Amino acid sequence: MSATVPVRVTVNGASHQLDVEPRRLLVHALREELGLTGTHVGCDTSSCGACTIHLDAVAVKSCTVLAVQCDGREVTTIEGLGSTDDLHPVQEAFWEHHGLQCGYCTPGMIMAGVDLLNRNPQPSEGEIRHAIEGNLCRCTGYHNIVKAIQAASGQQTEPTSEAREEVQA
Amino acid sequence: MTATEAAPDGAALHVGRSLRRKEDPRLVTGRARYVDDMSVPGLLHAAIVRSPEAHARIVSIDASAALARSDVELVLTGEDMADLQSPLPCAWVPPGIEVANPPHWPLARGVVNHVGDAVALVVGTDLYAVVDAAEDVLVEYESLPVIVDPRAALADGAPLVHEDLGSNKAYEFSLGGGDVEAGLAEADVVVQREIVNHRISGAPIEPRGIIADFRAGSLTIHSSTQVPHFLRLFLSLMLGVGEERIRAVAPEVGGGFGAKLQIYGEEALLAYASRRLQRPIKWIETRSEHMQASHHGRDQIATCRMGARSDGTITAFHVQITADLGAYLMLLTPVIPVLGAFVMGGCYAIPNVRTDITGVFTNKMATDAIRGAGRPEATHMVEVMMDQVASELGMSPPAIRRRNFIPKEDFPAEVATGVIYDSGDYHGSLDKLMGKLDVEAFKREQTELRNHPTHPIYRGIGLSTYTEICGLAPSRIVGPSGLGLQTGLWESAMVRVHISGAVTVYSGASPHGQGLDTSFAQIVADRLGVDPEVVEVIHGDTGTGPQGLGTYGSRSLSVGGEAIARATAKVAEKAKAIVAHELEAAAQDIEVSGDRFSVKGSPDRGMSLAEVAGAAYIPENLPEGMEPGLEETTFYDPENFVFPFGAHAAIVDVDAATGKVSVARYIAIDDCGPAVNPMIIEGQVHGGITHAIGQALYERVHYDDDGQLVTGTFVDYSLASAAEVPMFETDRTETPSPVNSLGVKGVGEAGTIAATPAVTNAVIDALRPLGVTFMNMPLTPMRVWEAIEKAKGGVPA
Numbered sequence: 001m002s003a004t005v006p007v008r009v010t011v012n013g014a015s016h017q018l019d020v021e022p023r024r025l026l027v028h029a030l031r032e033e034l035g036l037t038g039t040h041v042g043c044d045t046s047s048c049g050a051c052t053i054h055l056d057a058v059a060v061k062s063c064t065v066l067a068v069q070c071d072g073r074e075v076t077t078i079e080g081l082g083s084t085d086d087l088h089p090v091q092e093a094f095w096e097h098h099g100l101q102c103g104y105c106t107p108g109m110i111m112a113g114v115d116l117l118n119r120n121p122q123p124s125e126g127e128i129r130h131a132i133e134g135n136l137c138r139c140t141g142y143h144n145i146v147k148a149i150q151a152a153s154g155q156q157t158e159p160t161s162e163a164r165e166e167v168q169a
Numbered sequence: 170m171t172a173t174e175a176a177p178d179g180a181a182l183h184v185g186r187s188l189r190r191k192e193d194p195r196l197v198t199g200r201a202r203y204v205d206d207m208s209v210p211g212l213l214h215a216a217i218v219r220s221p222e223a224h225a226r227i228v229s230i231d232a233s234a235a236l237a238r239s240d241v242e243l244v245l246t247g248e249d250m251a252d253l254q255s256p257l258p259c260a261w262v263p264p265g266i267e268v269a270n271p272p273h274w275p276l277a278r279g280v281v282n283h284v285g286d287a288v289a290l291v292v293g294t295d296l297y298a299v300v301d302a303a304e305d306v307l308v309e310y311e312s313l314p315v316i317v318d319p320r321a322a323l324a325d326g327a328p329l330v331h332e333d334l335g336s337n338k339a340y341e342f343s344l345g346g347g348d349v350e351a352g353l354a355e356a357d358v359v360v361q362r363e364i365v366n367h368r369i370s371g372a373p374i375e376p377r378g379i380i381a382d383f384r385a386g387s388l389t390i391h392s393s394t395q396v397p398h399f400l401r402l403f404l405s406l407m408l409g410v411g412e413e414r415i416r417a418v419a420p421e422v423g424g425g426f427g428a429k430l431q432i433y434g435e436e437a438l439l440a441y442a443s444r445r446l447q448r449p450i451k452w453i454e455t456r457s458e459h460m461q462a463s464h465h466g467r468d469q470i471a472t473c474r475m476g477a478r479s480d481g482t483i484t485a486f487h488v489q490i491t492a493d494l495g496a497y498l499m500l501l502t503p504v505i506p507v508l509g510a511f512v513m514g515g516c517y518a519i520p521n522v523r524t525d526i527t528g529v530f531t532n533k534m535a536t537d538a539i540r541g542a543g544r545p546e547a548t549h550m551v552e553v554m555m556d557q558v559a560s561e562l563g564m565s566p567p568a569i570r571r572r573n574f575i576p577k578e579d580f581p582a583e584v585a586t587g588v589i590y591d592s593g594d595y596h597g598s599l600d601k602l603m604g605k606l607d608v609e610a611f612k613r614e615q616t617e618l619r620n621h622p623t624h625p626i627y628r629g630i631g632l633s634t635y636t637e638i639c640g641l642a643p644s645r646i647v648g649p650s651g652l653g654l655q656t657g658l659w660e661s662a663m664v665r666v667h668i669s670g671a672v673t674v675y676s677g678a679s680p681h682g683q684g685l686d687t688s689f690a691q692i693v694a695d696r697l698g699v700d701p702e703v704v705e706v707i708h709g710d711t712g713t714g715p716q717g718l719g720t721y722g723s724r725s726l727s728v729g730g731e732a733i734a735r736a737t738a739k740v741a742e743k744a745k746a747i748v749a750h751e752l753e754a755a756a757q758d759i760e761v762s763g764d765r766f767s768v769k770g771s772p773d774r775g776m777s778l779a780e781v782a783g784a785a786y787i788p789e790n791l792p793e794g795m796e797p798g799l800e801e802t803t804f805y806d807p808e809n810f811v812f813p814f815g816a817h818a819a820i821v822d823v824d825a826a827t828g829k830v831s832v833a834r835y836i837a838i839d840d841c842g843p844a845v846n847p848m849i850i851e852g853q854v855h856g857g858i859t860h861a862i863g864q865a866l867y868e869r870v871h872y873d874d875d876g877q878l879v880t881g882t883f884v885d886y887s888l889a890s891a892a893e894v895p896m897f898e899t900d901r902t903e904t905p906s907p908v909n910s911l912g913v914k915g916v917g918e919a920g921t922i923a924a925t926p927a928v929t930n931a932v933i934d935a936l937r938p939l940g941v942t943f944m945n946m947p948l949t950p951m952r953v954w955e956a957i958e959k960a961k962g963g964v965p966a
Contacts, residue, residue: 021297023297024297028296031205031206032296036199037199037202037203037205037206038198038199038200038201039199040203040205040374040375040423041205041453042374042375042376042423042456043456043882043883044455044456044457044882045456045882045883045884047456047882047883047884048374048456048883050374077199078198078199079198079199079200081198082198083198084194084195084198084200087194087197087198091197091198094193094197095189095190095193095194095197096189098189098190098848098849098851098852100193100196100197101424101682101683101684101852101853101856102373102374102375102422102423102424102681102682103192103193103195103196103197103201103421103423103682104203104373104374104375104423104424105374105423106196106197107197107199110197125896128891129890129891129892130891130892132890132891133890133891133892134890135890135891136374136883136888136890137374137891138372138373138374138424138426138856138860138888139374139424139682139852139856140852140855140856140859141852141855141856141857141858141859141860141894141897141920142855142859142890142891142894143855143894143896143897144851144852144855145891146891146896147896160187160848161187161188161189161848162186162187162188162189
């Protein structure tokens with residue numbers, strides 16, 4: 001094992017001092033050192049996007065970033081986006097519009113969707129599809145993912161699910 | 170219990186509604202726990218040394234450099250595991266048919282038979298370190314002749330995958346009915362085509378992963394699997410450890426698509442090594458490993474002959490399949506083409522249908538169940554052939570289908586292949602589809618696009634009307650003395666009402682993205698007068714609940730869900746007896762109405778489930794002889810399969826200059842019986858279609874002539890991305906199945922089964938003006954362009 005390098009990085013608002021091998025991938029540092037396992041690994045060629053996080057508020061694939069490159073920088077992961085009690089609008093929209101099935105690509109997909117809306121608050125269907133083409137999903141066929149991102153941007157969409165209150169009534 | 174007794178008393182309050190999924194809050198927040206998200210104190214990591222050769226003798230393995238590393242604890246080779254009690258399993262032993270099944274060990278013994286065959290296991294303290302150490306394991310190979318083409322493999326003198334078998338032929342099997350030769354003889358036209366269903370990967374986005382923890386004589390194994398109960402059984406047999414000492418858990422599983430319906434060598438390997446070291450060990454598959462060493466699907470080459478009279482009536486369908494099994498028989502490898510053979514007649518009244526299957530060994534990874542498992546192949550053959558015959562007769566694709574549909578009134582319908590289709594309304598789904606198509610607008614757009622002065626686009630439309638055989642069960646048909654699977658195929662459920670009135674359901678199904686926590690809770694809620702929110706579903710853990718059989722073959726709702734409905738009905742029955750006793754009414758007068766068990770006609774006289782549970786668990790006033798408690802278990806083995814069906818249409822645009830195909834519109838009408846949760850059904854259909862569009866246009870597991878895997882990563886094995894598919898237009902018809910009380914049929918595989926022929930037929934339709942009349946998948950730009958050039962009479966570069 002090679003010598004470790006100190007890295008100071010802010011993750012989800014908290015600052016951390018890590019000692020990592022220079023070759024250590026950011027995704028592994030997040031998952032193994034910091035226990036943030038919501039960021040997933042689905043391939044070994046930066047193709048699937050399951051590991052998408054925000055680095056200085058821009059979406060990147062954390063399997064393609066070395067932890068040492070993050071010294072002095074800010075990382076946001078899915079855990080920093082919202083919690084089950086306080087969902088981010090994109091998380092809420094994925095739930096409401098059934099934008100996920102097995103959930104494995106979902107954190108990366110949501111981080112890519114948030115990044116898109118940061119850059120382009122009212123994307124067209126084509127712009128959404130283009131923006132998430134680096135994030136692979138095997139379950140949903142993307143239909144409801146596209147719909148969820150449209151809905152989260154405040155655009156009119158057909159309802160997908162019933163609110164629970166309506167069922168009770 | 171009869172089927173109707175499992176139905177709820179009153180109107181369904183929750184079943185039939187698109188409730189948001191109970192699963193999702195943990196998934197959208199990154200709080201779910203997949204195998205790789207777990208750790209255990211003292212955890213070691215594993216990496217696997219795999220063969221770079223397609224076929225070779227292992228001359229020597231030198232692990233000394235790896236073992237010399239301070240961070241390595243163990244290196245295992247095949248020879249180190251001679252005390253393993255049995256090889257990896259194949260569950261198909263058909264009565265009266267010989268199936269050659271060479272031993273398949275978790276680590277190769279002497280010979281490697283495909284690229285990715287596991288040769289050694291390295292266990293150490295750090296993930297990066299074991300990957301380094303695996304590279305330090307020096308394996309010397311002596312190359313052996315390689316056979317890749319399954320048809321060439323059957324020729325005399327072909328290199329043998331398994332020399333001691335003396336042949337590459339694993340088995341021959343025929344299934345059908347009537348007399349296909351007589352049927353073909355009475356036809357006015359006989360169309361013959363060679364149809365290829367090429368090899369694909371399951372490619373769930375979560376690769377496989379395992380944590381094995383063997384301590385004090387007992388094993389706990391967490392695996393990203395669809396079949397934890399089968400895993401427990403086979404690990405017991407392989408390791409010689411009592412089944413009662415093994416707990417297999419499928420935690421959150423990130424998709425399966427059949428690729429995790431398997432007993433993999435790595436599962437046995439990790440358990441074995443953990444027993445050796447008495448330490449927990451984790452192994453997580455890389456994507457490259459998935460492409461090499463998680464089973465593939467399809468890979469069938471078929472000579473199809475379909476005969477028809479001039480009025481379009483199909484007289485016979487004969488299919489001869491060469492099935493490329495790869496190097497070993499895994500859990501269901503040889504039986505996959507047989508599953509397709511059951512529905513080789515499609516949704517048509519064809520009196521003479523026969524499928525002859527020859528299973529062949531090659532130096533490739535094993536094939537096995539991938540989403541649809543045999544039925545996509547069969548449906549592709551039937552539906553592409555229907556269009557080919559229609560074209561030959563000058564009929565339209567809808568017309569030839571309508572001519573041959575099994576009429577609605579004929580159900581249940583015994584078909585030539587010997588199975589009984591439970592229910593269907595094929596005209597109904599095609600009518601609904603055609604109603605959405607707007608054929609006139611299509612023709613107008615088609616003409617406009619073709620006539621573009623500088624950049625003509627060829628637009629085509631393709632149909633697929635399908636039925637599939639689902640709800641894998643019933644045991645008496647598929648079990649040891651029937652089809653020959655060495656198992657029963659029922660499903661179990663246990664419904665436990667807690668003293669608070671909350672409900673826990675234990676299912677033997679093992680879902681991995683299908684949303685069954687939600688669908689199952691909806692079924693239970695209606696029958697017990699509670700909110701789905703207070704129904705928790707536990708699955709995928711052999712340490713809880715009754716014995717189960719897992720999730721595959723679109724069986725979890727029609728078999729597992731029905732088991733839950735029945736167990737819930739038993740709970741409701743006991744609850745009614747308690748309520749009747751408490752309220753001094755007759756049990757048959759108690760019904761579930763809203764959130765109460767109440768006396769019919771007197772809704773104010775009743776008890777909530779919590780009150781009933783209180784009476785059951787504090788048994789001060791139970792009916793004479795009644796046991797305390799409120800929980801029931803059911804094992805449900807259906808009388809028949811279920812046969813979902815539908816009609817799909819694809820509209821595609823082909824750029825003749827580049828050969829690029831894009832899907833402009835996709836319309837799907839599916840019938841899986843009454844919906845439990847329509848939103849979830851739609852999602853399953855969307856995903857299935859996209860999987861099939863991927864297969865039809867992009868995905869192909871490709872080995873070169875030397876058996877080298879050319880498509881070893883997601884860079885060269887292309888899943889469809891969001892940019893390659895349109896918004897889907899979906900709708901349903903609802904034809905209940907008479908087989909179960911829910912009337913449900915299953916939908917997880919429907920899109921994958923229906924969509925490859927719809928897309929292929931559409932591409933062929935688009936290219937007809939250019940002289941192309943037939944093509945096989947994958948319809949990549951290169952192949953489409955070559956077909957166009959060939960039809961023009963030019964010579965492709």
